[in-house]
Amino acid sequence: MSKREERRGERRAAILETASQFFMEQGFAGTTMSAVAAGLGGSKGTLWSYFSSKEDLFAACIEGKIEAFRAELVSVLDPGAPLRPAIEGFCRSFMAKIREPNSIALYRLLVGQSMRAPEAGRIFFERGPGVIEALLTAFLRGQVEAGRLRDEPPLEMAQVLISLCNGISHQRLLLGLAPDHAPYKPPAPKRITELFFRLYGVAEAT
Amino acid sequence: MSKREERRGERRAAILETASQFFMEQGFAGTTMSAVAAGLGGSKGTLWSYFSSKEDLFAACIEGKIEAFRAELVSVLDPGAPLRPAIEGFCRSFMAKIREPNSIALYRLLVGQSMRAPEAGRIFFERGPGVIEALLTAFLRGQVEAGRLRDEPPLEMAQVLISLCNGISHQRLLLGLAPDHAPYKPPAPKRITELFFRLYGVAEAT
């Protein structure tokens, strides 16, 4: 790769990083191209030489954030591990991830723009939560077939577990409340795991 | 009330209705005051004689929608009824309500504006979901004390039930996906009730 192309890639990445920050913090309407250029230390002409419109820039930022989101969560499930710790580990990672300020901001952005840009929501779901759901379902299906979980639909199991992890804290965070806004105490991954096994565990082994 | 005041009230209500529709469908940034005035069949001057700014109008619309949301859901829980049908009825009403296009639109609006207008999110939660949660918790506490449910924290029970009702379908709807976007089949209230009793039911009676 020539030095020109290399620099071009770096510049593009820098633009995306700065713009993402603005979009996450100020939303789509609240972010101005001039502000992005200023925050970048660059000029508007450069901006338009990389992205042909504000919509373009926004789409590229979302794209990048989705990748980051998915990548961090996909690596969580280890089908080889013992069942109960695996479930608990999944809950812990998943809950930590969806509560990160970055994740909340991304989610807010997508929900808020889902009328203006409905495609973004679909893409996000299919590459993010959809992938997690599919992986978890496959994992649980294997456990059912191995007789370590009740013989009930794995997809339902996955969605129940994810719903419990999302819980109410996610809603509160999306609406901008403090995570422990009274009278709430977020449930521990251990507790969620216990409930999950009460629902779907087989009698003998755990 | 004089006829003047009466007409003034009607006009105000008409403005709120029209503006709400625009805000719900187009979002805050996507709604223009001129469009509201036009859709109203009125003029901009009148608009500003009722609300001193776009922000004011927006706040009033949200206020109204919150009331409608809460009112419809609060009447659901009947502490006197038999336990299992009561739970199932709650699930049915709650799920139907949160999936209404109106509720989705309101939720989107609040989440999308939770950076610009964080107060709105808090108010909504405290008057809407917060009230539901409190009522359900009180109801469940009574059942626990009557020995018809396991002796576990009623608040947790309530949040588990609500989480299961929200489930994944709510997320999909918020992101603008079809409610049955593959591979999803929304769970029935009956099924959720079954799971709930598997978690918290006492052995003998149901």
Place this chain on the structure above:
DNA sequence: GCAATTCCGTACTATATAGTATCATTTTAT
């Protein structure tokens, strides 16, 4: 009937911001 409001319609101002044009300066390729 008459006076006071209220409303509509329209034209207007002020402002913010997406996007363009220009030119000097720096960086890279040959």
Place this chain on the structure above:
DNA sequence: ATAAAATGATACTATATAGTACGGAATTGC
């Protein structure tokens, strides 16, 4: 060294829209 490409600074255009001003018409109170 020199040409080509990219960058930065600045000024600019075009447009959308929040909010204002005002005159005439309708509605209401007395």
